[in-house]
Structures are given as structure tokens and as C-alpha cells.
Amino acid sequence: MVEYFLIPAVQILIIFLVLLLFVAYATYLERKVVAFMQVRLGPMRVGPYGLLQPIADAVKLMFKEDIVPAGADKWIFMFAPVITMIPAFTVFSVIPFSDSHTTVFGYPVHLYITDVNVGILFVLALSSIGVFGIILGGWSSNSKYPLLGSLRSAAQMVSYEVAMGFAIVSVLIYSRSLSMIDIVNAQKDMGWWFAVIQPIGFFIYLICGVAETNRAPFDLPEAESELVAGFHTEYSGFRFAIYFMAEYANMILISSIAATLFWGGWLSPFPNVKALSFLQVVPGVVWFFLKVFFFMYLYIWLRATLPRFRYDQLMRVGWKYLIPISIGNVILTAVLRLYFRT
Amino acid sequence: MYRLTTFKPKSFISEFFKSIFLIDFIKGLVVTFYYQRPSENITEQYPKERPSVAERFRGAPRLNKDPENGETLCIACKLCQLACPIDCIEVGSEKIEKKNILTTFTYDIGHCMYCGLCEDACPTPALELTQEFELATYQRDFIWDRKRLEDGPVITKYKR
Numbered sequence: 001m002v003e004y005f006l007i008p009a010v011q012i013l014i015i016f017l018v019l020l021l022f023v024a025y026a027t028y029l030e031r032k033v034v035a036f037m038q039v040r041l042g043p044m045r046v047g048p049y050g051l052l053q054p055i056a057d058a059v060k061l062m063f064k065e066d067i068v069p070a071g072a073d074k075w076i077f078m079f080a081p082v083i084t085m086i087p088a089f090t091v092f093s094v095i096p097f098s099d100s101h102t103t104v105f106g107y108p109v110h111l112y113i114t115d116v117n118v119g120i121l122f123v124l125a126l127s128s129i130g131v132f133g134i135i136l137g138g139w140s141s142n143s144k145y146p147l148l149g150s151l152r153s154a155a156q157m158v159s160y161e162v163a164m165g166f167a168i169v170s171v172l173i174y175s176r177s178l179s180m181i182d183i184v185n186a187q188k189d190m191g192w193w194f195a196v197i198q199p200i201g202f203f204i205y206l207i208c209g210v211a212e213t214n215r216a217p218f219d220l221p222e223a224e225s226e227l228v229a230g231f232h233t234e235y236s237g238f239r240f241a242i243y244f245m246a247e248y249a250n251m252i253l254i255s256s257i258a259a260t261l262f263w264g265g266w267l268s269p270f271p272n273v274k275a276l277s278f279l280q281v282v283p284g285v286v287w288f289f290l291k292v293f294f295f296m297y298l299y300i301w302l303r304a305t306l307p308r309f310r311y312d313q314l315m316r317v318g319w320k321y322l323i324p325i326s327i328g329n330v331i332l333t334a335v336l337r338l339y340f341r342t
Numbered sequence: 343m344y345r346l347t348t349f350k351p352k353s354f355i356s357e358f359f360k361s362i363f364l365i366d367f368i369k370g371l372v373v374t375f376y377y378q379r380p381s382e383n384i385t386e387q388y389p390k391e392r393p394s395v396a397e398r399f400r401g402a403p404r405l406n407k408d409p410e411n412g413e414t415l416c417i418a419c420k421l422c423q424l425a426c427p428i429d430c431i432e433v434g435s436e437k438i439e440k441k442n443i444l445t446t447f448t449y450d451i452g453h454c455m456y457c458g459l460c461e462d463a464c465p466t467p468a469l470e471l472t473q474e475f476e477l478a479t480y481q482r483d484f485i486w487d488r489k490r491l492e493d494g495p496v497i498t499k500y501k502r
Contacts, residue, residue, distance in 0.1 A: 036378040041385045305374045306367070 003107050011113050015092055023248040024054035030300045037304040064237035069142055072234070076140040081235065081242035084133025087126040088249035094119045095256050096181050098266040098284035111285060112181070119180035120168060123257060124161070127212065130250065131157050137243070138231035149230030152311055153221035157212055159318040164208035166326035170201040170333045171261050184265035191272040195262040200329045202262045204322055206298075209254035211318065213247060216303040220311050255295035256288075263291050389500035400458045400471040402495040403449055405488065414492070415468035418442040425463035430454045449491055451477060452484030 028043070028050070035042030043050030068077055096112040103109065116122055131154050138150020171194050172178065175186035187193050195202040211218040214230075222230035232243045259265060266284025270276050309317070360366060376382075386393060395401075406415050418435035419442070430453050434446035461471050474495040 033378075036383070037374040039377055039382050039384070041383065041387070044387060301371060301374065305370050 007104075007107060007109055008113055011109075012093065015113065016089065019089060019092060019249065019252070020245070022252060023245050024058065026248045026252065026296060027057065027244070028054050029296065030303070033297065033300045034304045037301070058241065061241040062238055066237045066239070067234070069234050071142040073140040073142070076136050077234075078239070080133050080137035080140060081239045081246065082133070083136060084130050085242050085246040085249070087129045088246045088253060091123050091126045091253055092256075094122055094180055095253075095260060096184065096265060097288050099181060099184070100284060115179055115181050118178045120172070120178050120183070120257075120261070123253075124165060124168070127250070127253070128158075128161060130246070133246070134231050137235070141231075141234040143234055146231050146233045149221045149233070153214055153231055156214070156218065156221065156311075156314060156318070159315060160208040160211040160218075160322070163204055163318060163322035163326045164212065166323070166330055167201045167205040167208065168261065170198050170326070170330050173330070173333050173337055174198070180260055180265075183261055184267065187264045188267055188271050191270070193262065193264040193267070193269075198262070198329070198333065200325065201333075202258075204326045204329070205258060205262065207322065208318075209258060210299065210302060211314070213250045213254060213299075215247075215251065215299055217306040217309050218314055219303075220308055220314060251296065251299055252292065255292045255299070258295050259288060259291035395473045395475070397473070399473045399475075400456045400461070402451065402472055402474040402477055403454075403460075403486075403491060404470050404472050404494045405447060405491040406468050406470055407492060414444055415466045416444045416447065417466060417468075418444040419465065421463045421465065422460035422469055425459045427457065427459065428453050428455060431460060444488075447488040447491060449486045450484055451486060452482075 031053070032042040032050070043053040046053045046056050068074055093113040094116050096115065098111040101108050101110050134157070135150050135154045138146040138148075138153070141147070171183065174190070174194060174197065175183040177183065177186070183194075190197070210216075214222050222232065232240055235243060264271065264287075266288045268276070268279035268282065268284075268287055270279075407413060408415055416433075418433055420433045420435075423429075423431045423433050430450040432446070432448045433444070435442045436445055437443075456471065458471055461469055472495060474497060476497070477495065
């Protein structure tokens with residue numbers, strides 16, 4: 001009883017709170033890194049070096065006036081941000097932070113909440129639900145720009161999910177299992193991270209991940225200068241904060257999945273090489289967080305560097321280039337695996 | 343006319359491989375990465391570091407006194423009052439023993455446009471526009487009298 005209910009409940013609470021903290025400080029990281037890349041300093045006044053800036057932002061958003069536009073569909077307007085946020089946070093229940101076990105009061109505790117047999121399918125399914133929140137948010141706002149922004153955003157997310165799915169399938173050919181823990185263990189057995197064996201799949205996954213979360217350079221639907229603010233134009237105060245948190249949680253999610261599927265999860269680099277076994281001293285959780293941190297930094301780095309795709313260019317890249325390349329990658333991988341056992 | 347650069351068509355193969363391996367894109371990433379070094383960053387953190395302005399910068403006015411005996415250098419000639427295009431200055435004087443002695447001097451910094459014509463018109467080094475530009479106050483006390491002009495503007499030092 002305790003094992004099946006109480007321990008996961010405590011784990012969920014801890015992971016949720018830690019995730020909220022990471023989301024808040026991801027906004028801080030973004031502002032600082034983008035600022036440094038633009039030769040300026042970013043937030044420096046709020047705490048020492050601006051470290052309390054996310055707290056100031058949260059307090060400001062909580063105290064802002066809550067406006068529901070006239071003629072908006074009230075219940076859907078209020079519920080849409082929640083629809084985006086819930087899947088973004090729920091998916092973290094299947095992501096393995098480490099495979100080490102500890103015992104707390106005699107009960108075995110592992111560092112992931114659960115290990116579903118169909119882990120990666122669960123992740124893909126829930127990230128597709130997130131699209132609903134965007135469509136409903138833009139549609140229920142009763143205003144031109146959010147409507148256009150939400151339709152474009154939904155179309156973009158749906159089209160890049162196809163290529164992302166194929167990139168993930170190319171990993172599954174090697175790991176023979178959909179469970180996230182088995183995927184990481186397969187990387188350990190092979191001795192190489194999947195990013196080395198499957199570089200094409202890795203890059204396609206990264207590009208599709210950036211497009212899924214509506215981040216630069218694929219952020220036309222929510223770009224500040226193009227469509228006012230896209231689907232979240234009419235949202236203010238705490239509802240906007242919920243959309244914002246959902247976006248950053250999605251970023252952290254894509255980073256975690258990239259780290260788990262392609263960069264070895266909690267494994268150290270070259271996990272089977274005896275000469276580098278001093279790297280095992282660092283616990284798996286720390287490796288995982290370093291990898292996720294690197295991917296978040298990459299997200300922000302891309303935002304600071306690249307100009308935005310126009311919408312037709314964006315759809316063209318998704319359908320005409322990424323999908324054929326990812327299907328070709330799957331076929332190539334399957335052929336190599338079947339005939340040459342590589 | 344000659345063009346400064348000529349267009350050399352690149353070979354199809356090199357362009358193809360550059361787009362496959364995203365070479366230009368990675369070069370762009372390297373450029374923004376190197377912009378992060380602190381030597382590139384020239385942001386001045388304002389309340390802690392004040393900008394250093396030029397010596398001839400026209401800021402808040404000050405009425406100078408003679409450093410040895412502490413008397414005012416102003417000879418009450420009223421040339422600054424004549425020179426001001428906005429009529430911000432009012433000079434009051436009285437004649438004592440055939441010499442004009444300054445009694446009151448008011449300067450309206452709300453209307454002043456800091457053009458410096460009064461400073462140029464003054465024959466003595468009495469009226470001077472200093473380098474002080476932070477003149478915001480909490481009350482509407484824009485008319486400075488003689489005492490405030492002689493004291494000079496007050497600079498607030500921020501610690502953080």
C-alpha cells in the first residue's frame with residue numbers, strides 16, 4: 001500500500017516542485033544567456049546578479065488584472081492554458097533520472113516515478129494533447145491575431161511530430177523496447193550513445209523538438225513582431241504565466257528526452273570503457289542534469305543566433321525535407337541492422 | 343564602374359555539403375558563442391557606475407565663488423539675463439559705493455534648455471554649467487535661488 005501510493009505521491013510532489021523551480025530559472029537563464037550573446041548584461045538589479053528576477057516576475061504576473069475579452073468563450077478561455085500545462089508536467093512521470101535505488105525506511109525508492117512499458121509512446125501521446133490547449137486558447141480569444149497564430153502553431157506542431165516520431169523509431173530499432181529505462185540500458189550494452197550511432201536521427205529529433213515547442217527559429221506563431229503575440233495575445237496575469245510555464249516545461253521535456261534517448265540518460269560518456277571508469281564517481285543524476293542543461297543552453301543559443309523562418313518555409317522544411325530524410329533514416333537503419341548487425 | 347566584390351559561383355557540390363552539414367549555421371553559432379566573453383561587454387551599470395561626460399558638457403548651473411575669500415564672483419552685470427533665450431534668469435542687484443553688488447539670483451531649471459548661452463555671455467567665471475545631469479526631484483522646486491546655485495547640485499551616491 002505504502003509502496004504503491006505514498007512513495008509515488010511524495011516523488012510526484014518533489015519532482016513537481018523541482019520542475020517549477022527549474023522552469024522559473026530557465027526563464028532567468030534564457031534572459032542572461034541571450035543578453036550575453038547580444039553583448040549586454042541581462043537582469044542584474046533584482047537580486048545579486050539578478051537571481052531573484054523569476055520571483056519578481058511571478059509576483060508581478062500574479063498581481064496583474066485578469067482580463068477575459070468580451071465575446072470570448074469564457075470557460076474554454078479559462079481552461080485552455082491548463083490543457084497545455086497538464087501534459088507538459090505529467091510526462092515527467094516516465095522520464096528516468098537515474099536507475100539507482102535507495103531504501104527509505106525499508107522501502108525501495110527509485111529515482112523515477114514509474115517505468116511504463118510504453119514510455120516513449122506515452123510521451124508522444126501526451127505532447128500531442130498539448131496542441132489542443134493552443135488551438136482552444138487562440139480560438140476562444142475571439143480575436144484575429146490569436147486565431148491565426150494558434151492555427152499556424154497547431155499546424156506546425158502537428159507536422160513536426162511526424163518527423164519526430166520517425167526519428168524516435170530509428171532509436172527504437174536499436175533498443176527493441178519502448179520503455180525509457182530499456183533504451184538507456186541498450187545504450188550501455190552497445191557502449192555508444194545513440195547520438196553516435198544515429199547522428200541523422202539525432203539532428204532530426206533536435207530540429208523537430210525546437211519546432212514542437214514553438215521556439216526560435218520556428219517561432220513565427222508567437223513571434224512578438226509578427227503576430228502581436230500569437231495565441232497568447234489576450235491572456236494576461238496568471239493565465240499567461242501558465243502558458244509560459246508550459247512552454248518552458250516542454251523545452252525541459254524535449255531536452256530530457258533527447259538526453260535519455262540519444263545521449264545516454266544517466267550514463268557517463270563511454271560507459272563501458274574501463275580506463276574512463278573514474279567518471280562513474282559522478283552520480284547518474286548529475287550526468288542527466290548536465291545533459292539537460294546543455295540542451296537547454298542549445299535552445300537558448302539557437303534563439304539568440306538564428307532569424308525566424310517564414311511560415312511557408314517552415315512547413316516546407318517539415319514536410320518536404322525532414323519527413324523523407326527521417327523515413328530514409330529508418331529504412332537505412334533497419335537494413336543495416338538486419339543484414340550487417342551493426 | 344568596377345564592383346568591389348565579384349560574384350564567384352560556388353560549386354554545386356560544396357554548396358550541397360554545406361547545407362547538409364549546416365556549416366554556415368554552425369559558424370553563426372560560434373560567433374554568438376564568442377560574443378559572450380566579458381571583454382566584449384561594454385554595458386555600463388547605471389546607478390553604480392555613472393557615465394563620464396565631457397568637460398564641456400552642459401548640465402546643472404552653478405554660481406562660483408572666489409576660492410580665497412569666499413565671495414561671489416558675480417558682478418551683477420545682467421548679461422546672462424539678456425542672453426537667455428527663454429528668460430529663465432533673474433538677477434537682482436543694488437548699488438553700494440558705486441559698485442553693483444549681487445543680492446538675488448534666480449534660475450529656472452524647469453524651463454532652461456541648457457544651451458549654455460548664459461555661460462558664454464558671463465564675463466567672469468561665475469556662472470558655469472557643471473557636468474551634473476541627474477536633476478529629477480520629488481517636488482516641483484525648479485526655481486533655484488542664489489544659495490542653491492552656489493552650493494551646487496547634490497549628487498546621490500547609490501551603493502547597489
